[in-house]
Amino acid sequence: MNLYIKNMVCNRCIMVVKQELESMGLQPLHVFMGEAELKKQPSAKQMEQLNSRLLQLGFDILDDKKQKQIEKIKTLLIKKAQSGEVEEHFSISAFLNKAIHKDYSYISRLYSEVEGMTIEQFFIMQKTEKVKELLVYGEQNLSEISYQLGYSSVAHLSAQFKKITGFTPSQFKKLGGTHRKSLDNL
Numbered sequence: 001m002n003l004y005i006k007n008m009v010c011n012r013c014i015m016v017v018k019q020e021l022e023s024m025g026l027q028p029l030h031v032f033m034g035e036a037e038l039k040k041q042p043s044a045k046q047m048e049q050l051n052s053r054l055l056q057l058g059f060d061i062l063d064d065k066k067q068k069q070i071e072k073i074k075t076l077l078i079k080k081a082q083s084g085e086v087e088e089h090f091s092i093s094a095f096l097n098k099a100i101h102k103d104y105s106y107i108s109r110l111y112s113e114v115e116g117m118t119i120e121q122f123f124i125m126q127k128t129e130k131v132k133e134l135l136v137y138g139e140q141n142l143s144e145i146s147y148q149l150g151y152s153s154v155a156h157l158s159a160q161f162k163k164i165t166g167f168t169p170s171q172f173k174k175l176g177g178t179h180r181k182s183l184d185n186l
Contacts, residue, residue: 001037001038001039001040001041001042002035002036002037002038003035003036003037003038003061004034004035004061004062004067004068004071004072005017005034005035005036005054005059005060005061005062005071006034006059006060006061006062006067006071007058007059007060008033008034008059008075009033009075009078010033010082013033013059014031014032014033016057017031017036017054017057017059018031018036020050020053020054020057021036021038021050024046024049024050024053026038026039026042026046026050027039027040033075033078033079034071034072034074034075035075047061066110066114067114069100069102069107069110070110070111070114070115072100073096073100073107073111073119074122076095076096076099076100077092077119077122077123077126078126080095080123080126081123081126081127081129081130081149082126082130084130084134084148084149085148086127086148086149086150087150088147088150088151088152089150090150092119092120092123093108096119107119124160124164125164127149127150128160128161128164128165130149131145131149131157131161131169132165132172134148135169135172135173136173136176138173142154142157142158142169145157157169
């Protein structure tokens with residue numbers, strides 16, 4: 001039995017959800033970002049209790065087919081951006097077609113209808129948050145960050161960063177990372 005869970009954006013989220021499932025005796029077989037596979041179907045009372053507990057932790061069990069699809073798209077793109085391994089000519093449509101096996105025009109339209117932004121805008125926001133993280137750590141220069149996240153140039157990264165944040169990467173670095181957002185709030 002699979003559960004689809006909204007707002008799981010990192011390994012700590014996976015750990016927290018797994019602990020909740022185990023504490024309720026629901027025997028998770030696997031817990032991934034956005035999804036948990038259980039050994040058996042929980043009772044209606046257990047599902048109600050689990051949903052309540054997960055809501056308190058900032059998660060939400062998805063029951064709508066469209067919402068599940070959207071969450072899967074978000075999870076895939078968050079993982080890709082957070083991996084820091086985005087090829088320069090990375091194609092979101094090819095990536096999602098391969099992962100989801102659905103026509104990109106359909107999932108793009110669905111995503112825009114439900115989320116009020118395009119898949120591309122969401123991915124740019126994810127990459128911007130990764131840039132912020134890497135700038136705060138200070139272990140890489142802008143050229144290395146640009147290459148790592150698939151930007152064609154430092155100028156392209158800088159222009160996109162300023163458009164999203166209102167700051168140049170240098171200005172943001174001087175601020176010390178106070179303007180970072182959690183991934184589930186993007």
